[in-house]
Amino acid sequence: xxxxxxxxxxxxxxxxxxxxxxxxxxxxxxxxxxxxxxxxxxxxxxxxxxxxxxxxxxxxxxxxxxxxxxxxxxxxxxxxxxxxxxxxxxxxxxxxxxxxxxxxxxxxxxxxxxxxxxxxxxxxxxxxxxxxxxxxxxxxxxxxxxxxxxxxxxxxxxxxxxxxxxxxxxxxxxxxxxxxxxxxxxxxxxxxxxxxxxxxxxxx
Amino acid sequence: xxxxxxxxxxxxxxxxxxxxxxxxxxxxxxxxxxxxxxxxxxxxxxxxxxxxxxxxxxxxxxxxxxxxxxxxxxxxxxxxxxxxxxxxxxxxxxxxxxxxxxxxxxxxxxxxxxxxxxxxxxxxxxxxxxxxxxxxxxxxxxxxxxxxxxxxxxxxxxxxxxxxxxxxxxxxxxxxxxxxxxxxxxxxxxxxxxxxxxxxxxxx
Numbered sequence: 001x002x003x004x005x006x007x008x009x010x011x012x013x014x015x016x017x018x019x020x021x022x023x024x025x026x027x028x029x030x031x032x033x034x035x036x037x038x039x040x041x042x043x044x045x046x047x048x049x050x051x052x053x054x055x056x057x058x059x060x061x062x063x064x065x066x067x068x069x070x071x072x073x074x075x076x077x078x079x080x081x082x083x084x085x086x087x088x089x090x091x092x093x094x095x096x097x098x099x100x101x102x103x104x105x106x107x108x109x110x111x112x113x114x115x116x117x118x119x120x121x122x123x124x125x126x127x128x129x130x131x132x133x134x135x136x137x138x139x140x141x142x143x144x145x146x147x148x149x150x151x152x153x154x155x156x157x158x159x160x161x162x163x164x165x166x167x168x169x170x171x172x173x174x175x176x177x178x179x180x181x182x183x184x185x186x187x188x189x190x191x192x193x194x195x196x197x198x199x200x201x202x203x204x
Numbered sequence: 205x206x207x208x209x210x211x212x213x214x215x216x217x218x219x220x221x222x223x224x225x226x227x228x229x230x231x232x233x234x235x236x237x238x239x240x241x242x243x244x245x246x247x248x249x250x251x252x253x254x255x256x257x258x259x260x261x262x263x264x265x266x267x268x269x270x271x272x273x274x275x276x277x278x279x280x281x282x283x284x285x286x287x288x289x290x291x292x293x294x295x296x297x298x299x300x301x302x303x304x305x306x307x308x309x310x311x312x313x314x315x316x317x318x319x320x321x322x323x324x325x326x327x328x329x330x331x332x333x334x335x336x337x338x339x340x341x342x343x344x345x346x347x348x349x350x351x352x353x354x355x356x357x358x359x360x361x362x363x364x365x366x367x368x369x370x371x372x373x374x375x376x377x378x379x380x381x382x383x384x385x386x387x388x389x390x391x392x393x394x395x396x397x398x399x400x401x402x403x404x405x406x407x408x
Contacts, residue, residue: 012225013221013224013225014221014222014224014225014363014386017217017218017221017223018222019223020217020218020254020256021217021218022217022361023383024254027254028254029255039256049232050224050228050232051241052224052258053258053259053260054256054257054258055257087261103387123387124387143388153386153387154385154386154387154388155225155386155388156363156386156387156388156390157387158219159360181358181359182218182358182359182360183307183328183357183358183359183360183361184328184360185346185390185393185394186360186389186390186393189389189390190389
């Protein structure tokens with residue numbers, strides 16, 4: 001089981017690291033021993049929106065062979081959603097069975113066409129921007145699970161999304177043990193919406 | 205106001221990024237316009253405990269001129285707390301007015317002598333290890349504020365510590381606005397202990 005953590009200039013580091021921590025514990029805590037991951041970028045150099053430099057493992061290589069992709073948000077998404085070369089690269093993730101985003105990362109999934117006909121969420125400041133890309137913008141759930149695509153709200157929802165995916169992949173006990181190791185007292189407070197659930201009234 | 209984010213091999217990235225996000229918003233959201241920071245390491249190369257590579261801004265340079273130091277935890281601390289060269293370097297932070305740690309980062313503050321006669325906390329798995337370094341290990345507060353030294357519990361307490369320090373530096377409104385921008389619904393749930401507060405009964 002192979003995960004691509006997509007990184008790009010002016011992303012928000014916590015969007016990425018908040019989901020990276022619980023997911024990678026699937027390996028370090030031996031729930032999914034063959035769980036592995038790479039940091040995938042479209043450019044050689046990547047800095048977050050506050051100057052922290054990241055070193056990608058792959059540059060501009062297709063994303064098609066991964067089982068999971070994770071797309072963080074950040075101010076960089078505002079330009080990247082209109083960057084044809086970047087979005088074409090992101091589209092190489094079309095066959096990936098589980099596409100996920102945190103915060104405004106959903107604008108990138110949306111621009112790549114992955115949210116068409118689906119419900120999705122994003123940072124509360126970007127609900128209007130997400131609208132053209134999806135069927136319904138869900139505003140009252142921290143995580144929106146549409147099966148092949150799972151989107152989360154702003155920045156710190158990255159941790160809740162990570163724990164949600166841990167449970168989806170390895171079950172409730174794995175989630176509880178990983179949350180405990182992360183010393184996370186807010187586990188299971190966050191509301192999530194599953195594929196089968198009816199569309200809530202509070203939406204854009 | 206200048207912050208040193210101390211980074212080292214086999215640290216836990218979320219310990220660092222969870223406090224880095226709220227603190228650096230003091231600048232990006234204009235609460236402390238002259239707030240700035242550097243990533244400070246003792247070695248040229250730094251990878252977290254799961255392979256993510258970080259690029260330090262300074263290597264083996266004294267930490268004495270900073271106003272705040274932030275020390276994350278992670279498995280790397282278990283060896284580093286006994287690494288004389290590293291601890292001697294960390295001791296250069298002695299004049300720094302606000303020394304903070306997340307998770308087992310407190311073992312490093314402790315080994316450097318910064319917890320002597322003070323109350324402190326750490327990841328629940330490391331309470332016993334912290335004991336020799338401080339006066340009292342506090343087990344029932346997420347954040348322990350001893351004035352010049354503030355320690356937090358495990359991994360995800362990094363976010364709570366960051367918001368706590370935002371409030372200490374810039375007040376309640378700054379904290380509320382930064383927590384909102386971080387889309388953090390758990391703001392102000394965490395218990396913290398202040399310098400004046402009596403020692404609680406639940407301690408080691």
